[in-house]
Amino acid sequence: MSSNTAPVTAGRRSYRKARLALAATATAAGLLLSGCTTVNAPAGGTNAGSSGGGTDYLPDEAVRKIVNGREVKVGFAPPILSEFYTQVEKAAHNRMKEYEDRFGVKWTWERQGALNDAHSGTETLGIVQGYIARQFDAVFVCSAANASTMQTLYKQGSDQGIDFYQFNSTEELANPSQAEDPTGGLATVSNIGYDDRWQSGYLAGKYIAEQLKGQGSIIQIMGPSGSDWTKLRQQGFKKAIAEYPGMTIVGEADGGYVRDKGLTAAQDLLTKFPDVKAIYGENEDMALGASQAIDARGLKHWDGQSGIITIGADGLVSGMDSIKAGKLTATVDVNSAEMGTEMIDALFAHEFLNQEVNQFIRIPTGVVDKSNVDWHQGVLQNVLNGPGKY
Amino acid sequence: MSTTAATAPKKNSLVDRVGARLLVDPTLGVLALLILICLVSAFTLPVFLEPSNLYNLLNTSLVVMILAMGMTVVLISGGIDLSIGTTMALCAGVAATSMKFGLPLFAALIAALATGALVGIGNGLLITRLGLPDFIATLAMLGFASGILYIWTKGVPIIGYMVPEFYVIGGLTPLLASLTLPMIIALLVALVLGGVLGSTRLGTYFFAVGSSKTGAMQSGIRVDRIRTQAYIVSGLSAAVAGIIMAGRNTNVPADLGNGYEIQAIAAAVIGGAALSGGRGRILGAILGAITLAATVNLINLVGVPSSYQKIVIGAILILAVLANRISAIVSGIVRQRRALVLEGIPA
Amino acid sequence: MNFQRTASRILSVNGVPIAIALVIVVIIFQIMSPVFLTPGSVRDYINNAIPILLLTVGVAIVIVAGGIDLSVGTVAGLSAGTTMWTLVNGAPTLVAVLTGVGTGLVFGLFNGLMITRFGINDFIVTLATLNIAGGLLIVLTEQVPLQGVTTPGFSDIVYGNVFGIPSAFWIAAIIFVLMQFFLVKTVFGRRIFAIGIAPSAANVAGVNVERVRLGTFVLSGVLAGAAGVLLASRLGSVQAFLGSGYEFIAIAGAVLGGVSLAGGRGSVWAAVAGGLMLATLQQGLRLNGVDPVYFSIVTGLCIVAGVVFDRRIQQLALSGIRKRRRTGSAPPPPDTSQEAHLLRTGKQD
Structure with missing residues (x-):
């Protein structure tokens, strides 16, 4: 070790x-x-x-x-x-x-x-x-x-x-x-x-806010509405963001927990809100879709100082690989x-x-x-x- | 349709002729709807008409578009292909796994296309040899294809096949400036299928078989073979879509194709294809796919709460088909008037 | 000789081949897994199957008239939702049941009117209402948590006992008998077959085709509503996405039972037997510990085999009847118009 x-x-x-x-x-x-x-x-x-x-x-x-x-x-x-x-x-x-x-x-x-x-x-x-x-x-x-x-x-x-x-x-x-x-x-x-609220959604919100020092706008790609997991993670994420007055969630869309819908949703929202600082994907697949949308638009991934933060949740092998490659900023394992x-x-x-x-x-x-x-x-x-x- | 334009009085100006052509076009309704959407959003949601958004929208619609074109051919020949979505996923899986086994790119692509063609032949055999209804044969095929993919992947997405070329295939890396490969592929598929339907004997046979099986049989068309060929076309289009999807999605989960069959059918029908056979257009399928993509795009841009999405999609479906229906009625009236004019009776 | 004739006549009745296959499958599963036919297991799986069987019957009626209804699954889900919603708001059981069935009725009416008045294709209309009903259920579940209901009598709809037999069985049986009676013995029912076989001929014969079609969609909607009530009673809570995907199981079950997608041929018993076959297969595989990833393949194979088997048996039986007619032995009178149609055309689809 x-x-x-x-x-x-x-x-x-x-x-x-x-x-x-x-x-x-x-x-x-x-x-x-x-x-x-x-x-x-x-x-x-x-x-x-x-x-x-x-x-x-x-x-x-x-x-x-x-x-x-x-x-x-x-x-x-x-x-x-x-x-x-x-x-x-x-x-x-x-x-x-x-x-x-x-x-x-x-x-x-x-x-x-x-x-x-x-x-x-x-x-x-x-x-x-x-x-x-x-x-x-x-x-x-x-x-x-x-x-x-x-x-x-x-x-x-x-x-x-x-x-x-x-x-x-x-x-x-x-x-x-x-x-x-x-x-x-x-x-x-x-x-x-x-706890989906405080051990997943809240952590992601907190991480984004801390990285951005409490300033900036966020878009989020959610799971299908009607899913309990979505409901709870939303609750936690919104609570964390509410603790930082400088942060706002400007747009949200349904990514159905799958990658290609996540990609489409992120592309659409990035068109409308080109200067967001972070994207929250409620699971890793959607966050990876959002990461592809950033690449497709020629935007910069977060490098610790600037760029767009992408964060998901799951802790999958594929997510870890993407974090190493700098395509995904973080994920909640x-x-x-x-x-x-x-x-x-x-x-x-x-x-x-x-x-x-x-x-x-x-x-x-x-x-x-x-x-x-x-x-x-x-x-x-x-x-x-x-x-x-x- | 073209006969109407041809028999129209010669003194008619070009504008009149184009107008007449458009009016009798079964895809007019959906075109009008699209234009209406554009007009409304030009005033209320300018971001919709931004080039980058339209570009995204077009790119997003391509997979469904290619599927819808294949589906249109099947619908024209009087069938329906419910397996097209899972076949797409299966072909994506075949392409990805072949790459992982170290096969060269073209071999992987050929393997995927062969899989699609095989599924098409399988559908054709189930329908023509065993006499199953199309709906049931392709529903069973949906089960087979998805079962194979689940057993094979054990529910874990296939990853680790993304060579740089696959980013180009998936349209994530543009080919030239902002032109992506899937756009070119979709255009090629459209030209080929449009050409086949419009100006080859096979195309005529598709329409003939779909309009009346007995009629086609009596005029010496080998109906079973033509129907199988229609399914091979849809299988191949599923394979093409699957290859693009493998590149776009960057992994292949077992449920990759879920729901795509319904989207493809919806796009084709919005574009004027009839589920009773004998009617349909490639251009219609293209417009239908764009309509569906535009709906989701608008939902995302407007920020419709995601719980209302399904309701909006359902409403748009009805609107689109109603629009086509209205255009059909209008064109009927126009044709009637023209006939009266030709007979010398003042309208 | 006499036996042969009787056998071929019985086999040619819609739904009999699949019913025989069903009995065989049940015996096989019972041998493979002794828990299969224990009362608890049977009760569970019939309770699970009944809502889908109601949908199967509804879809079968629409299919017999030459149409298709994709919305039944999510409409059942939404009906379950509205049922639960009225209960959560303190309404008595009867009101809740009426609300659920009424929801189905409204959707059936909407489907039917869009199809008959505006001439839109039924596949697309019901696909649209599939989305709309599913979406409305999501909205409903977001507004109110649809659970925690303690209204007396409501869970008895499924879990009660009448003469020692679970009440859900009774309800389903009564509905099936009524539907079969309606389909075979009433003028309207016979017209459903007529417009399924040849709508233009029926029109010429003075049948109001549009009205009959509208009627089939309303029936299917009402049955979906009833299925929703049973779902709500069984689950005790209602969840977004409830019922989505049931439409394909229902259609597959109806066709497996011998209902022809070309219209004009089918019966309630056939649809029920086909639907039970699918449910039995799933339960049997499950109790034998088969990984569900194999289900879709086995189900697909079974549908293919079932439909082919059904067609062959019927063809054999009918050719048997025809042969005897030619040889001059007492010709059995054709008992239904569908059979006459089959004899005339010699094929079923």
């Missing part, structure tokens, strides 16, 4: 440690969970027992005994097939491989992604019903369907002993509270994700790697160790630009080259 990335890495790891400590899971298993992170090389070979306390106490063996070679059937239902969900799945697979090697967990993994209704979610309903009928042990769901509809389905499945975990979802929209109810009124074991890992950690803790996991597991997210792209890209590449395959 090169010296300049080490502090950042450490920061990321210490966050995890702090969070785990807060969650009071400093049991034997908790120790070994915190011992390996996605950021470091997989801890496959290290023995958490010996590094943990210097005693001859061997939690690995104890966990192995608990697991006892049991098999779990896991369903994975993403709302669409894409680079992002592939990264999440691969990270999960790598973690599963670790658990298999160390504790003898036997996994059956089945992915059924919706193809045609990323935004309405009714296809996901059918998929989840199928998992319930086939008595899977645990199901990971990310769906665009309304939260209340999904909760009814989860309740129905939970009554039959199936555990539901949501990931990358928009449960913050329903604003459930754990103040009096440990489940927050949700029928899931846990929700693994990030919503941390697919950590998401996949945390999903399996939560499942393992609940399913095998019988621990209580928090209803809301929030993974760290952050802005990637030229200064830290090597680290983020390295993490991603490690994930994609990882050994997990189910």
Whole structure:
């Protein structure tokens, strides 16, 4: 690990440690969970027992005994097939491989992604019903369907002993509270994700404002209106911009979360507002479309001093490449790697160790630009080259 | 149509003749609508008529335009091609993957074109040999093509094929000054297809088959072969559009072509093609594609809240076809009057 | 001999071949995955399928009259939205149901009037209303969150039980029986077939073609509205984009069942059997853990095979009937006008 990335890495790891400590899971298993992170090389070979306390106490063996070679059937239902969900799945697979090697967990993994209704979610309903009928042990769901509809389905499945975990979802929209109810009124074991408002939209707005020192106009390319993800990211982004009186959002257009529509929308808006300082693309594909529009108009990309800032959100390999090439200024990495890992950690803790996991597991997210792209890209590449395959 | 102009009295001035020609043109309505849009925006939204905007608009419309031209040929011959969008994506995928395998550029392009032609032949066989209705055969083909692309890419977009030439193909890097390659390609496709439809026997056959299958059969036309050829044309146009799209999009996701079939059909029909067959024009398809692109462009420029976009697009569709309808009625009246004039009865 | 004749007559009835294929597919899936026919699974998948089956029947009626309706999917979505919207505003269930069905009616009427009064092509008109209805649903969901309704009785529309059978089944069955009765036993229904086979001949025979066409689009709209009510009741919430894409499933289902896109041929049962076939395929593949990326290919293959199979069987059956006629054995009287048409032309499309 090169010296300049080490502090950042450490920061990321210490966050995890702090969070785990807060969650009071400093049991034997908790120790070994915190011992390996996605950021470091997989801890496959290290023995958490010996590094943990210097005693001859061997939690690995104890966990192995608990697991006892049991098999779990896991369903994975993403709302669409894409680079992002592939990264999440691969990270999960790598973690599963670790658990298999160390504790003898036997996994059956089945992915059924919706193809045609990323935004309405009714296809996901059918998929989840199928998992319930086939008595899977645990199901990971990310769906665009309304939260209340999904909760009814989860309740129905939970009554039959199936555990539901949501990931990358928009449960913050329903604003459930754990103040009096440990489940927050949700029928899931846990929700693994990030807050779209403050961990994605807000970050992007803040980054633009800070780079531009609070002065300038912005255009934004949004996802399809009607999508919950769009709604939330908008909320965060607009809040961040509102904190800077010198900044204004002059134009916005629908880019449908796809690149060629993003390109067209950015071209149109750049014609009308030729002297904008920044373009916010709500996902990376649209931001890359906007970047092409800048090239096509012969405008200058942001170089740290002048030019147009383009920022997206996702944290995909293709986005990282573009940041390195100077075509994309920045992106919000919503941390697919950590998401996949945390999903399996939560499942393992609940399913095998019988621990209580928090209803809301929030993974760290952050802005990637030229200064830290090597680290983020390295993490991603490690994930994609990882050994997990189910 | 041309007969009307030819039989018009000789004393008519050139202006009259051009006027007559325009009036009976099925694409007049959409042309009028486009001019109306331009006029209105000249006063309310000057940025719309700025050269750079019109240039963007034209560039944006090219992919749908090429698809719409292929679709027009199919519609003329009495069919419909719902697979054209996914075929475009499939061909884009073939071109991109061939490049990744290290094939030379021209080989990648030929592979893509061959894929398009094959899909066209497949459509033709499903329809003529198995006797499936066009709508269902091409809907099934849509399923096959998109399924293949999903299985092949596993949902992860194909990347890493963008050589500098592909930026030119996609129109991201202009060829000469501000002229882009897709513009030239679209023009070539228009000239070739317009030529085929207007002045070759094959073109006549397309119209004949679309107007009446039994009639065409009785006059010795090999209907099945002509219908298959129409689908090969649309498959090839999908391939051309796919190659451009691969360059323009700089990656090929599995859902690249979603919805393009509907846009292509809409553009063709706005341009005067009839879904019942036997009618359609290449110029109409071009105007139709520009109308669609102008709609989205105006929505973006005016700043229509994106939630209202679909409603506006639906309204424009109805308006465009209504405009054509009105022009057809007007031209009918004009023709009737001319006939009366010819018979010596004062109108 | 007698058996053969009966067999070919039964097979020549629209929808019978696909119904037989459906039974075979169900048996195969049950063998492959024992959970397939458990009550919970059947209930879920029929509940999921019913709204689309209603759309399939509506589209089938339009297709029989020689038209096409692409707007049914998003109109159903919007109807679900307006239903939910009235409930959110505290209206009783009956008002909500009427609102939903009324929304469908308005769109059906609009489609029909644009097509018949202005002579615009049905494909384009319904494509336009597809966009308009979809857009209106987006606007509606942005104004009001369409969820959290606790109106008594509303979720019972789908989840209630009557005589131990889920109420959605009853509703769908009643609608299908009514529609089939309407199509076969009423003058208007027979006219739908007549204008589908030959509009000009029907016109000469004194049928008001435009009015019948208008009627088919209104029917399709009303059925889409009913589908929307059932969707809202089943989901308990309504989301933007609900229903988009259903139109193609509905059309494919109708055609798979043997409804001819050329018009003049089809029945409610055929459309329902075709739609159920598509739903069954999806459910069966899902319960066998097949990755959905294969669905579109399998569905496409099935549609091709189904339509070809249906055509061949019917041709065989009809040629059987014809042969016996030539040889002089008692000719079975043609029971419907479609069959007579088929015998005359010898082909179906």
